[in-house]
Amino acid sequence: MPPEAFTDLVVSAPKSAAAGLTAVAISMKHVMGNAGLMRGTSAMLKLNQKGGFDCPSCAWPDPDDHRSQFEFCENGAKAIASETTLKRVTPAFFAEHSVAELAGKTDFWMDQAGRLTHPMVLREGDTHYSEISWDEAFELIAKELNGLASPDEAVFYTSGRASNEAAFLYQLFARQYGTNNLPDCSNMCHESSGAAMMASVGVGKGTVTLQDLETAETILIFGQNPGTNHPRMLTSLQAAVEGGAVIVGVNPMKEAGLTGFMHPQQMMGMLGMATPLAEEFLQVRQNGDQALLKGLAKVLVEDGTIDEGFIREHTAGFEVYREHLLSLEWAELERVSGIERERIERVARQCASGERKVVTCWAMGLTQHKNAVATIQEVVNLHLLLGAIGRPGAGLCPVRGHSNVQGDRTMGVFEKMPGWFHDAIDREFGFESPRKHGWDTVAAIEAMHEGRGKVFYALGGNFLQATPDTEYTAEALRRCRLTVHLATKLNRSHLVTGKVGLILPCLGRSEKDRTGGKEQFVTVENSMSVVHQSVGHLAAASDTLLSEPMIIARTANAVLKGRSSVPWLAMGADYDLIRERIARVVPAFEDFNERVRKPGGFYLPNSARELAWTTESGRANFATHALSCLELEEGELLLQTLRSHDQFNTTVYGLDDRYRGISNERRVVFMNPQDMKARGIGPMEEVNLTSHFEGEKRHARHYLAVPYDLPRGACAGYFPELNVLVPLRSFADVSLTPTSKSVRVTIELAS
């Protein structure tokens, strides 16, 4: 497990505005420090440009028309610096460092080690990885997979960085192999959004464009920290504010990127003068969002400022919902939300003002709780009351965390795809795909732990660190016969292997892809359903790398040899062939090759945006759920795991979290000063955390307690380190998303 040594924490006052020239300086430090002047500069000039490559970090959309020459943020720059680094992790590196030694390194150290260059194998009993040829690697995978008693003993995991072409081939391979065990990182993030919205409005994706966000009158931002996790969103928020919009931030933590923005490409921002963002900031009680949303809806109903015409024409279930709202007591709504009635009324009346052009954005702060699906359906309810969906300046905006997580799902990476998708696959490829739903992430971990899952194959990602219950998940992976990871960089999942471990190094998104002897490009889909090209431009980190699509094609070809009519190698060598098949299987991708070659790509249709409700009722459904919130026992606090500003998902680029005033340390826990006092804990004193779940205890020791502006009862710390406290079987109703924002803990001084 990662070392527990402290690294000399320095604490300063949190920032009240994000970005500024400091962001430029830090971006340059990372890029020049890792990639050097030439490679770094050419990478930055191609990032997020039409004809360039898509940022491998978050899924924030690029402007349709004018793009700045520097169309990236500080964290986009860190992501590219990490991928384009000149450092290499070669067979010699692995000969020098045993797996046990590497496991004692930090995640930051691993990211700094460099790019993987050769396929590596760790055979049973080995202490060091050793080089293996590609052919041998694919034969080993084929032997193991074909040696299983059932295809359902295999798990095919996908990280949201995989391109559409790789994802489509991957799900096709898994299904022709015979299983739907296709867990993906969406299971841990926006699964709750998809489940909630599909039932309410018939789509699992956001209904707005950048234009809508920038022309909204009111923008509600729930459980999101855009300054770190979607930084270019701040440019659109600034444009909206300059257009007269009122932003309301809702978050237990007062995040700099919600309160102010210093645009680093504008004079004002360069001079350190920030555009104020959130006019109203509601430091909601942790997991108190549902109560707040019910309060907002109650005011609209009581004020009669609802869109009755829209409700009559488009919705179902209003009367039941209305009765429910009227039955709620304000005192209880204030207690559970932690927000005073007067402020709730003010925000509700702001939403009902003007043309009710309201956009609501949200992220993990809503999706990773037991009542997440019910809470997100309250967001939808609010928009149905206002008729704020399917018209300019209004709609729903779940902000995706990984660059192509939405695209992977569109391509069929899902353990329970609908029947029509299977029909299309079977028709197109002439085989019968399995219809029995597969394992999502939680089920896959349980299956591997219980010995029902025997081979784990990961298309990118850092499964061990991204998932909950780290020690349990590690044991699950160790019980496998084989673990395989496609990756660009070394990470902790590569060090916790099955009896045999394989690392298959692939091309990065920024790199030229000349697979099959021709210039290749891949495609991705962003948070606002724009499908566009990503074309690599830099020299590959090693000439032994293969592309993701070719690795999957060769895996499938080796495993399914002699029993598949799918032209795997031809498709692996020419992505146009993959796109031709996608065009015939996935709705709205007709003429895919032609349309995606247009600069900027194309928007996918969104039935909810068109007010065409593909729900069971054929209408937009109000969902009425009882008021709920996680109530703590005596002495407990509610922990949320979160990212620092120097990380993207599980990739750690540095030890600072500058907006929160943290330098040079990751082993911190943010606590309310009164909660610290009540436990006799002084500032920066060493503490141990224990999580409590159904009588089980999990421990995280040696953390420093940092007093922070948080509501009583709430605390926060970084993942992946604190994922060890998140119980695997603690997940959201319906979506089964791990409750990483709702972990019951006790915190005491370390003895």
Ligand code: SF4
């Ligand atoms: S906002 Fe997201 S996609 Fe855009 S450059 Fe930053 S990290 Fe990359």
